[in-house]
Amino acid sequence: xxxxxxxxxxxxxxxxxxxxxxxxxxxxxxxxxxxxxxxxxxxxxxxxxxxxxxxxxxxxxxxxxxxxxxxxxxxxxxxxxxxxxxxxxxxxxxxxxxxxxxxxxxxxxxxxxxxxxxxxxxxxxxxxxxxxxxxxxxxxxxxxxxxxxxxxxxxxxxxxxxxxxxxxxxxxxxxxxxxxxxxxxxxxxxxxxxxxxxxxxxxxxxxxxxxxxxxxxxxxxxxxxxxxxxxxxxxxxxxxxxxxxxxxxxxxxxxxxxxxxxxxxxxxxxxxxxxxxxxxxxxxxxxxxxxxxxxxxxxxxxxxxxxxxxxxxxxxxxxxxxxxxxxxxxxxxxxxxxxxxxxxxxxxx
Amino acid sequence: xxxxxxxxxxxxxxxxxxxxxxxxxxxxxxxxxxxxxxxxxxxxxxxxxxxxxxxxxxxxxxxxxxxxxxxxxxxxxxxxxxxxxxxxxxxxxxxxxxxxxxxxxxxxxxxxxxxxxxxxxxxxxxxxxxxxxxxxxxxxxxxxxxxxxxxxxxxxxxxxxxxxxxxxxxxxxxxxxxxxxxxxxxxxxxxxxxxxxxxxxxxxxxxxxxxxxxxxxxxxxxxxxxxxxxxxxxxxxxxxxxxxxxxxxxxxxxxxxxxxxxxxxxxxxxxxxxxxxxxxxxxxxxxxxxxxxxxxxxxxxxxxxxxxxxxxxxxxxxxxxxxxxxxxxxxxxxxxxxxxxxxxxxxxx
Numbered sequence: 001x002x003x004x005x006x007x008x009x010x011x012x013x014x015x016x017x018x019x020x021x022x023x024x025x026x027x028x029x030x031x032x033x034x035x036x037x038x039x040x041x042x043x044x045x046x047x048x049x050x051x052x053x054x055x056x057x058x059x060x061x062x063x064x065x066x067x068x069x070x071x072x073x074x075x076x077x078x079x080x081x082x083x084x085x086x087x088x089x090x091x092x093x094x095x096x097x098x099x100x101x102x103x104x105x106x107x108x109x110x111x112x113x114x115x116x117x118x119x120x121x122x123x124x125x126x127x128x129x130x131x132x133x134x135x136x137x138x139x140x141x142x143x144x145x146x147x148x149x150x151x152x153x154x155x156x157x158x159x160x161x162x163x164x165x166x167x168x169x170x171x172x173x174x175x176x177x178x179x180x181x182x183x184x185x186x187x188x189x190x191x192x193x194x195x196x197x198x199x200x201x202x203x204x205x206x207x208x209x210x211x212x213x214x215x216x217x218x219x220x221x222x223x224x225x226x227x228x229x230x231x232x233x234x235x236x237x238x239x240x241x242x243x244x245x246x247x248x249x250x251x252x253x254x255x256x257x258x259x260x261x262x263x264x265x266x267x268x269x270x271x272x273x274x275x276x277x278x279x280x281x282x283x284x285x286x287x288x289x290x291x292x293x294x295x296x297x298x299x300x301x302x303x304x305x306x307x308x309x310x311x312x313x314x315x316x317x318x319x320x321x322x323x324x325x326x327x328x329x330x331x332x333x334x335x336x337x338x339x340x341x342x343x344x345x346x347x348x349x
Numbered sequence: 350x351x352x353x354x355x356x357x358x359x360x361x362x363x364x365x366x367x368x369x370x371x372x373x374x375x376x377x378x379x380x381x382x383x384x385x386x387x388x389x390x391x392x393x394x395x396x397x398x399x400x401x402x403x404x405x406x407x408x409x410x411x412x413x414x415x416x417x418x419x420x421x422x423x424x425x426x427x428x429x430x431x432x433x434x435x436x437x438x439x440x441x442x443x444x445x446x447x448x449x450x451x452x453x454x455x456x457x458x459x460x461x462x463x464x465x466x467x468x469x470x471x472x473x474x475x476x477x478x479x480x481x482x483x484x485x486x487x488x489x490x491x492x493x494x495x496x497x498x499x500x501x502x503x504x505x506x507x508x509x510x511x512x513x514x515x516x517x518x519x520x521x522x523x524x525x526x527x528x529x530x531x532x533x534x535x536x537x538x539x540x541x542x543x544x545x546x547x548x549x550x551x552x553x554x555x556x557x558x559x560x561x562x563x564x565x566x567x568x569x570x571x572x573x574x575x576x577x578x579x580x581x582x583x584x585x586x587x588x589x590x591x592x593x594x595x596x597x598x599x600x601x602x603x604x605x606x607x608x609x610x611x612x613x614x615x616x617x618x619x620x621x622x623x624x625x626x627x628x629x630x631x632x633x634x635x636x637x638x639x640x641x642x643x644x645x646x647x648x649x650x651x652x653x654x655x656x657x658x659x660x661x662x663x664x665x666x667x668x669x670x671x672x673x674x675x676x677x678x679x680x681x682x683x684x685x686x687x688x689x690x691x692x693x694x695x696x697x698x
Contacts, residue, residue: 067403
């Protein structure tokens with residue numbers, strides 16, 4: 001058959017190529033770069049077309065589409081969340097995403113996003129903490145030592161200067177896995193037997209557990225004054241990690257309120273409970289941390305703009321890298337009205 | 350680096366492989382099959398998770414995501430609509446889609462859908478006409494002879510037994526292209542100089558033009574009693590093809606009212622103007638055509654379930670065909686919690 005035209009070809013970044021790209025740049029550098037890209041995009045927040053993600057819920061999990069556009073480039077991510085996958089030997093969260101040109105609607109890049117989501121989630125967390133945690137924070141408790149944990153630890157090292165990470169997971173095997181992976185990467189790693197031990201002396205507490213249920217990873221008496229809480233795991237209706245009383249004592253920062261009120265920790269609160277949009281802290285339009293005793297909480301659920309930033313970053317690094325394949329994805333006959341003729345010509349070729 | 354696991358691989362149907370598959374089965378057979386699949390899925394309409402498509406509009410076009418699920422399988426389509434693309438030598442509409450397993454959220458197949466959308470749109474039109482047009486209809490006017498035209502003509506031949514197609518386009522070159530492509534495929538093809546000439550003696554009128562504006566392809570005096578109108582081209586806000594007076598004389602059938610009221614011809618009418626859902630005609634819950642003088646109008650905008658049916662059909666034909674490539678799209682480490690370790694192992698491999 002005839003060769004596809006140049007417009008028909010969409011660069012695809014496979015899992016293998018994503019790993020090569022990340023290793024080529026360096027994981028910590030990628031996390032720093034992503035934090036900078038996400039921060040830059042949050043600073044121009046009003047330019048984006050924003051919508052809560054489109055979720056298809058089942059009893060066992062959720063499949064979501066997360067689109068956004070800045071008027072020049074369009075991006076979306078497909079992502080699932082299936083906590084029970086782990087028992088089947090599958091990833092709880094897998095993802096892929098696409099960038100497209102708003103002027104033509106033609107795709108610019110298709111990419112794996114399971115790894116990229118782990119990176120951008122950690123980079124977003126660290127970027128938020130850089131602005132909300134107490135200056136000079138050096139110790140982070142990391143509760144939940146699953147697939148996201150090492151990315152969080154390294155992002156807080158690379159972006160916030162964290163030097164000590166205190167691990168706890170309900171499953172000690174997860175903690176051992178996490179500690180082993182973080183060995184030799186320049187962090188002081190402690191494996192703790194209880195969540196209480198993990199948060200001892202921590203200026204930052206990150207929770208990233210994955211049960212699809214209302215869970216109470218942190219209770220009120222565990223959280224002292226001045227702490228920054230980075231709540232990553234509570235991210236869909238019916239899935240929370242923090243006791244409501246902690247929320248009531250905290251200054252709460254969110255990505256996009258219409259989505260977070262449904263999916264975040266604040267689904268436990270009244271729909272008009274005051275929250276601050278993180279992008280407004282970055283532009284100076286809203287106050288971040290106001291004093292050293294304040295508890296700040298980043299109620300993170302993940303927003304489409306973070307994926308957009310991450311996809312654009314990967315796209316910007318592709319040229320000349322050789323780390324992609326061209327997919328014959330777009331039917332592009334010479335005469336655009338002659339789609340049918342393209343099939344006829346394929347038949348005779 | 351290490352080879353991707355079996356779960357990491359997603360079958361991808363390229364444009365080239367889609368053409369091979371369609372030619373292998375036969376275009377008319379594919380159109381008949383798709384009409385049957387779409388009808389079967391419309392008959393079980395209440396089982397589907399339905400939502401209006403998620404559109405990102407710009408001044409120049411639209412990019413849409415169209416998800417649905419039947420509880421076992423999830424599908425979505427990415428599709429753009431950029432009427433001005435044609436002048437740039439690009440397709441007005443391009444698309445790709447994905448099927449996934451609701452139980453795990455893992456993708457089952459990625460496929461081009463530019464060609465598949467053209468096929469499913471024509472199959473949906475013909476399926477609707479089979480139920481709504483006068484029995485024994487043999488002649489169709491086809492107004493708008495662009496990328497969708499030949500698919501419509503063949504679908505009405507294959508599904509409804511149409512023997513004569515009367516072509517008209519504002520651009521005679523499009524009509525010549527369409528007539529040339531349809532030569533020798535068993536239809537009597539007439540090229541007409543005016544829309545009035547095209548609709549002469551036609552029991553079915555199909556309009557499929559692509560301007561993103563309110564256009565009046567058909568005016569009221571052109572439409573006689575008993576005709577079935579298949580309005581394909583009016584499919585987004587601000588884009589219609591029929592004069593409002595025609596709508597007021599017609600019995601109107603739609604796919605999914607919440608979407609059609611925004612995107613279809615009926616955006617010209619009051620939001621409570623009565624319309625009938627096509628799936629209810631198929632199940633017998635609602636009346637279709639009631640008499641030989643009635644004007645029936647299928648105000649088609651395209652709905653996610655049609656894409657779902659089409660993707661499932663393609664997926665069912667893939668096994669053993671060799672007409673796909675495996676994409677390394679899903680990061681799937683042996684221990685699902687050890688995503689980070691997968692990168693570390695890639696580094697040392």
